[in-house]
Amino acid sequence: MRLSHDEIREMLPDYQRGAISGEMRGHIETHIRGCEDCRAELSLITEMTGIMVPDPGELFFKTLPKRVRTSVKEQGVKGLSLKALLFRPLPATATIAALIIITVLFTFTKKKETSEFDPYFKDPFTVAVLDYGGITEKDIPLIEERIPIDELFTYHGNSMGYSYYREFASLRSKELESLYEALRKEQKTGVPKKS
Amino acid sequence: MDEDIRLIESYLAGSEDAIEGLVMKYQRQIYAFVYRMINDMEEAKDLTQKTFINAINSLRGFRQESSFKTWLFQIAKNLSLNHIKQNRHEEVEVEESLTGDRSGALSTIIEREIKGHIRRGLEGLPERQRLAVILRVYEGMSCSETASIMGCSEGAVKAHYHNGVKRLREILKEKGYEIKS
Numbered sequence: 001m002r003l004s005h006d007e008i009r010e011m012l013p014d015y016q017r018g019a020i021s022g023e024m025r026g027h028i029e030t031h032i033r034g035c036e037d038c039r040a041e042l043s044l045i046t047e048m049t050g051i052m053v054p055d056p057g058e059l060f061f062k063t064l065p066k067r068v069r070t071s072v073k074e075q076g077v078k079g080l081s082l083k084a085l086l087f088r089p090l091p092a093t094a095t096i097a098a099l100i101i102i103t104v105l106f107t108f109t110k111k112k113e114t115s116e117f118d119p120y121f122k123d124p125f126t127v128a129v130l131d132y133g134g135i136t137e138k139d140i141p142l143i144e145e146r147i148p149i150d151e152l153f154t155y156h157g158n159s160m161g162y163s164y165y166r167e168f169a170s171l172r173s174k175e176l177e178s179l180y181e182a183l184r185k186e187q188k189t190g191v192p193k194k195s
Numbered sequence: 196m197d198e199d200i201r202l203i204e205s206y207l208a209g210s211e212d213a214i215e216g217l218v219m220k221y222q223r224q225i226y227a228f229v230y231r232m233i234n235d236m237e238e239a240k241d242l243t244q245k246t247f248i249n250a251i252n253s254l255r256g257f258r259q260e261s262s263f264k265t266w267l268f269q270i271a272k273n274l275s276l277n278h279i280k281q282n283r284h285e286e287v288e289v290e291e292s293l294t295g296d297r298s299g300a301l302s303t304i305i306e307r308e309i310k311g312h313i314r315r316g317l318e319g320l321p322e323r324q325r326l327a328v329i330l331r332v333y334e335g336m337s338c339s340e341t342a343s344i345m346g347c348s349e350g351a352v353k354a355h356y357h358n359g360v361k362r363l364r365e366i367l368k369e370k371g372y373e374i375k376s
Contacts, residue, residue, distance in 0.1 A: 010338065010353060013331045044313075044364055048332050051310050053230040056240050064222050065215035068247040072214060075252060 003027055009038055016045045199263040203254060218247050221264065224334065225271050231329045232275035234318055242278060246271040261343050268334070268344045276322060309372050316366035317359075323347075324359035331356050 003011075008031045014020050015028050032038050171179070183189050199217065206213035225246050230239035250270050257266060317325060326345055330336040331352075338349045345352060 009357070013335070014337075016332075017335050019335065040364065041360060044360060044367075045332055047309055048313055048317075048328075048363075051314055053227045053239075054236050056226060056236055060240055061222055061226075064244060064247070065218040067244060068218050068251065069211055069214045071244070071248050072251045073211065075248070 003031065005031070005035065005038070008032075008035075009041060012038065012042050013045055016042060016049065200259070203257065203263060206251070206254060214247075214251055217251070217263070221267055222247070225267060228268065228329065228334055229271055229275050231317070231333060232272070232325070233278055234314075238278060242271070242274045245274055249274070262340075265336075265340050265343050268330070268336075269346075272326065272344055279322065305372075309367065312367055312370050312372065313363060316363045319366075320359050320362060323351075323355045324362065327352050327355035328359040328363075 008028050011020060011024075011028060015025065020028065032042060168176075180189065199220075202213040202216045202220075206217070222243060226239055226243040229242045229246070230236060233239055233242070246267065250267050253270075257263070261269075317328065320328065323345065327341060330341040330344060331338075336344065338352050341352045341356075342349045345355075347355075
């Protein structure tokens with residue numbers, strides 16, 4: 001077996017530690033005898049391994065296993081409420097499911113509330129289905145007769161932007177149907193009476 | 196290695212005694228490695244304990260893609276590097292008091308000075324070079340184990356190691372010490 005200079009240099013820490021034996025050790029020794037660079041590197045490694053770390057004391061090593069065990073146990077108890085309950089597989093699935101249900105409920109509840117109280121709200125489903133094409137400005141006086149009118153309201157909107165158009169737009173289909181039914185009963189649909 | 200797996204499985208099965216077995220087996224090695232990385236005994240003791248606590252707490256996530264020892268050293272390395280980064284601004288050059296104890300034979304004094312220069316030289320190496328030298332020379336890790344701990348290729352480990360050793364030799368040469376066999 002023939003080893004290159006670089007390959008032998010790679011093995012010097014292992015050689016110095018005595019981790020290489022047999023034929024391989026013989027090859028390395030032969031190379032080192034003729035290679036000043038490897039000899040110098042081996043000497044440096046030998047010097048380095050002679051540098052000891054300060055001893056922290058036997059007490060440290062004797063008590064460390066127990067301290068680690070206690071800390072792990074304490075952290076395990078602390079972590080049980082959050083980590084174990086939220087992030088372990090089964091609770092995590094339950095948590096995600098609960099979050100989805102809460103989100104869905106919140107979304108639907110919020111939508112309902114908004115459509116009832118926000119005059120600017122346009123329910124995309126209702127707006128898309130309803131056909132306001134049949135209602136013209138001529139129809140408005142008919143309704144005017146039945147509905148108490150706030151004088152601040154105008155056909156085209158007051159300073160706050162309120163108007164009958166918006167008022168109509170905010171009505172639900174059932175409300176419009178009821179309104180239409182009431183008008184029909186009183187025969188106030190179609191062309192207004194001429195006075 | 197088989198003993199490590201047995202201890203890990205035993206711990207995962209509920210035996211807390213296994214924790215102590217794992218700590219006892221590697222505590223000296225981890226302490227020495229951390230100390231060589233950060234050069235502070237009290238901090239090294241602290242980080243050694245943290246290394247084991249983190250390792251045991253993450254044991255369920257240990258996939259056995261590398262040995263437990265390599266994995267443990269990865270945790271110790273990360274903690275040490277974080278510590279170095281956090282304390283970089285506080286680093287103060289502590290000049291070893293070599294003149295304080297000049298008793299003994301001349302050869303002993305020179306020996307001590309060389310070791311002092313090597314230690315300071317090692318401290319001054321870039322992190323990756325220092326890691327490669329410490330793991331290869333002091334911890335007896337192979338290139339592949341070192342690569343796994345450092346999270347790089349074996350080629351990169353070889354390059355970092357050789358640059359580190361070369362730099363140490365240069366430092367000693369600059370100080371007037373020529374290391375010869």
